[in-house]
Amino acid sequence: MSVVVQPMPEVNPLQDSLRFARRVPPCAVVIFGASGDLSRRKLLPALYRLFYERRIPPNFAVIGSSRTPMSDDQFRERMKDSVSKFLEDAPFDEDVWRSFAQSLFYVPGDLSNPESYEDIRRKLDEVEKSHQTAGNVLFYLSTQPSHYAEAIQELGAHHLNQGNGWRRVIIEKPFGHDLKSARKLNDDIHKVFSESEVYRIDHYLGKETVQNILAFRFGNGIFEPLWNRRYVDHVQITAAESIGVEGRGAYYQEAGALRDMIQNHLSQVMATVAMEPPTVFDATNVRDERAKLLRAVRVMKPEDVPTYAVAGQYGPAKVGGQDILGFRQEPSVDPDSQTDTYAAVTFFIDNWRWAGVPFYIRTGKRMPKRVTDIAIQFHAPPLGLFTQETKAGPREVRPNLLVLRIQPEEGISLRFLSKSPGSGMRVRPVSMDFNYGSSFGERTPTAYETLLVDAMAGDPTLYTRQDMVDASWQIVEPILDVWAHTRFNFPNYPAGTWGPKEADEMLARQGHVWRIP
Amino acid sequence: MSSAVISPAQPEQILKGLGKLWTSLGEEEKQHGKPTVLRACTMTLIVATDEPDGDFSSAQTISELMREHPSRGIVLAVSPDAEQALQARLYAQCWKPFGKAQQICCEQIEITCRPESWPNVGPILIGLTAADLPVVFWCRHKAAIRPFSTSDQKAGLEAVMSIATKTIVDTREEDPISAMRLLAHWKTLGRPFGDLEWTRLTPWREPIAHIFDSSCGNNPLSSFHTIEIAHTDDHPCASVLYAAGWLSAPYKANVSFVKTKGFGPGLHRIRLRSDSETIEFERTSSEGMTLRSTNGRERSYTYSEPTLTALMTEELSVIGPDPAFMAAFDRVQEMM
Numbered sequence: 001m002s003v004v005v006q007p008m009p010e011v012n013p014l015q016d017s018l019r020f021a022r023r024v025p026p027c028a029v030v031i032f033g034a035s036g037d038l039s040r041r042k043l044l045p046a047l048y049r050l051f052y053e054r055r056i057p058p059n060f061a062v063i064g065s066s067r068t069p070m071s072d073d074q075f076r077e078r079m080k081d082s083v084s085k086f087l088e089d090a091p092f093d094e095d096v097w098r099s100f101a102q103s104l105f106y107v108p109g110d111l112s113n114p115e116s117y118e119d120i121r122r123k124l125d126e127v128e129k130s131h132q133t134a135g136n137v138l139f140y141l142s143t144q145p146s147h148y149a150e151a152i153q154e155l156g157a158h159h160l161n162q163g164n165g166w167r168r169v170i171i172e173k174p175f176g177h178d179l180k181s182a183r184k185l186n187d188d189i190h191k192v193f194s195e196s197e198v199y200r201i202d203h204y205l206g207k208e209t210v211q212n213i214l215a216f217r218f219g220n221g222i223f224e225p226l227w228n229r230r231y232v233d234h235v236q237i238t239a240a241e242s243i244g245v246e247g248r249g250a251y252y253q254e255a256g257a258l259r260d261m262i263q264n265h266l267s268q269v270m271a272t273v274a275m276e277p278p279t280v281f282d283a284t285n286v287r288d289e290r291a292k293l294l295r296a297v298r299v300m301k302p303e304d305v306p307t308y309a310v311a312g313q314y315g316p317a318k319v320g321g322q323d324i325l326g327f328r329q330e331p332s333v334d335p336d337s338q339t340d341t342y343a344a345v346t347f348f349i350d351n352w353r354w355a356g357v358p359f360y361i362r363t364g365k366r367m368p369k370r371v372t373d374i375a376i377q378f379h380a381p382p383l384g385l386f387t388q389e390t391k392a393g394p395r396e397v398r399p400n401l402l403v404l405r406i407q408p409e410e411g412i413s414l415r416f417l418s419k420s421p422g423s424g425m426r427v428r429p430v431s432m433d434f435n436y437g438s439s440f441g442e443r444t445p446t447a448y449e450t451l452l453v454d455a456m457a458g459d460p461t462l463y464t465r466q467d468m469v470d471a472s473w474q475i476v477e478p479i480l481d482v483w484a485h486t487r488f489n490f491p492n493y494p495a496g497t498w499g500p501k502e503a504d505e506m507l508a509r510q511g512h513v514w515r516i517p
Numbered sequence: 518m519s520s521a522v523i524s525p526a527q528p529e530q531i532l533k534g535l536g537k538l539w540t541s542l543g544e545e546e547k548q549h550g551k552p553t554v555l556r557a558c559t560m561t562l563i564v565a566t567d568e569p570d571g572d573f574s575s576a577q578t579i580s581e582l583m584r585e586h587p588s589r590g591i592v593l594a595v596s597p598d599a600e601q602a603l604q605a606r607l608y609a610q611c612w613k614p615f616g617k618a619q620q621i622c623c624e625q626i627e628i629t630c631r632p633e634s635w636p637n638v639g640p641i642l643i644g645l646t647a648a649d650l651p652v653v654f655w656c657r658h659k660a661a662i663r664p665f666s667t668s669d670q671k672a673g674l675e676a677v678m679s680i681a682t683k684t685i686v687d688t689r690e691e692d693p694i695s696a697m698r699l700l701a702h703w704k705t706l707g708r709p710f711g712d713l714e715w716t717r718l719t720p721w722r723e724p725i726a727h728i729f730d731s732s733c734g735n736n737p738l739s740s741f742h743t744i745e746i747a748h749t750d751d752h753p754c755a756s757v758l759y760a761a762g763w764l765s766a767p768y769k770a771n772v773s774f775v776k777t778k779g780f781g782p783g784l785h786r787i788r789l790r791s792d793s794e795t796i797e798f799e800r801t802s803s804e805g806m807t808l809r810s811t812n813g814r815e816r817s818y819t820y821s822e823p824t825l826t827a828l829m830t831e832e833l834s835v836i837g838p839d840p841a842f843m844a845a846f847d848r849v850q851e852m853m
Contacts, residue, residue, distance in 0.1 A: 012726060012730050013738060013767035013768075014725065014729055016722065016726065016841040018840075019719055019722075020726065058816070059816075435557075
């Protein structure tokens, strides 16, 4: 047997990663569902901003496709309105838009109609010549999830999964409705695209502050030694929204809080907080560690679900003098809906580092404010030498708390005790704050900017892999199964509050209380 | 917002003044009932200048730099016309990020001294640097980096460089040979430095480097044995030398320089030759550059002369080792 040794590609000695921006190769981005909310609010503003900052090359084109009949110019006009309206933390520049708009094209079509894919192929051939996109194509499925499999199959049937350059596909969440459907979807995708060409997007992982968790943990020597069961009492992850379902009642009714947030975003955040250090900071190693962590999460037995998981649904309330509808009163929502608009779960990670440490995750709609953070509560000192000064009088000291704020005021704060001025040894908690925005004056890219550049550059580090998706479905599925067979006494929390009392009781059983973020 | 003049400038008094400045900004917060001001600092940036309009332009540039590199700015204006041997004034530079209600504020200290007092400034600066953060020294004092600088200038320069994590100079208007000698001397002393003439090359370097990314399928850099660099000045300036050093460092390619007419000072064209291909990257107008290859590839780029703020913003983002610059610099030393 002879072995053919391929020559190693020459490492480019002229590259200067300290000064050069991450290079995006020439490519075309095809967005299915281009007239939808996600495209208008997130994708096009992100692409425009990347263009504004010259982070995407001139040899670049966007082809939007959806059922709405529109010309290229009408699509450009509509997207201009959206970009100028939804651009975050940056001004809109007419001149830059005019230049960007020359790269925007539109192909009307129905995902179930094979002709549409031929139209897209023709447009891709056109832009490959006119915009020199080198045959590289990134497909973005921003459609109804029920169309993913069909769209992928048609892309394969029309040979759009291969060409002169690379082909990649970004798939939005939800990735399946349960473990079985997620695996079926994976199988369908793998018939057309290889795993290395599939980019399952979880925009939480693209947030700068979520990425900063890795920098914070593995770039500093002082925290990692404390990052284990010896020092950490418990962890609370909160993702609260002050808004309701905002016209998405029909979709949300099918999803619910557990599926919509915990199965994907928050389980990935938990994996980022709790994973082991990768040996090398690259896509494979980082994702291996995330997947390993998710596989170590204890899968609940059905009889444990009522103890470790709480479902909630908001009811009507008056908030700030304004009447707020309950979930069941929202348009397109079943008046007897059993959908969870709030979910709180206690997870345990059965590995050497975290054994016995509860990870409390809660998410809900119509909470008092919009906030996402992770709080690591450390053990109290072994001996209480001091009493803490409070308005209600002295009480036991509160343990140290490290809060990683994801949004809205991105940053990190550490709560510790300090002596109150004056005579006597009374202590009170003070907070040492790091604010992301003030220390780095430059504008923070949005999650979609980061993730789009990564996909175009072929870096899947911040995208979820099939085994991660499987593992996260495995940990929530027993809860979903039990809840599907439970008749809840909904609504069980009024809009504008921090959730049902059962969630407080869940923590109280472990001797803990929810923070008020 | 600024303080009264502090004279003579002493670190304790200046720091006390800064404390008062922040207290007064805090008073505004109390009136508004919510946090309106956020104090930010990621480094100490010391700027020494001898320009007649130095006070204004340095302060202006620092305030622009603060947005990406919040820092404690210290402007050291060395002027024979200074009223006092050594005096200081304090400012808060504030701006409101787009879409945010809270202002971000950085502190700025302006120290004016007569040339003979410059060597005495070192101990004051040591007391004024923000604790545990990098200290970057931007030397805009042109006379101090020239071959016939005075002993006060040499001592003053050394006093500031000795506390700096990195010293940044701009050798554009200097004799390149003398400038390279000075920088080589700093290197032997172990003083980290950056040169804005190198920073000016980034718009040239980035597209050229991209040609040799393996994904682009071009001939490898090692096959380009001859490099020709065209410049518009009478002699190759520092950025032209750096370009030659950067391109020839990996494989020791042969370099030649030619003088030509062009659209601005410095670099005009880079030509790389292999046995089968020639690549040219050229300024084709005052606002454009074109990359051409005999393989048929052609691409245009917009070009605008980088502003001082843009150059410094990039340079301040590289505080630690800068291997690409050092490799180019070492190669220039070999070629000289």
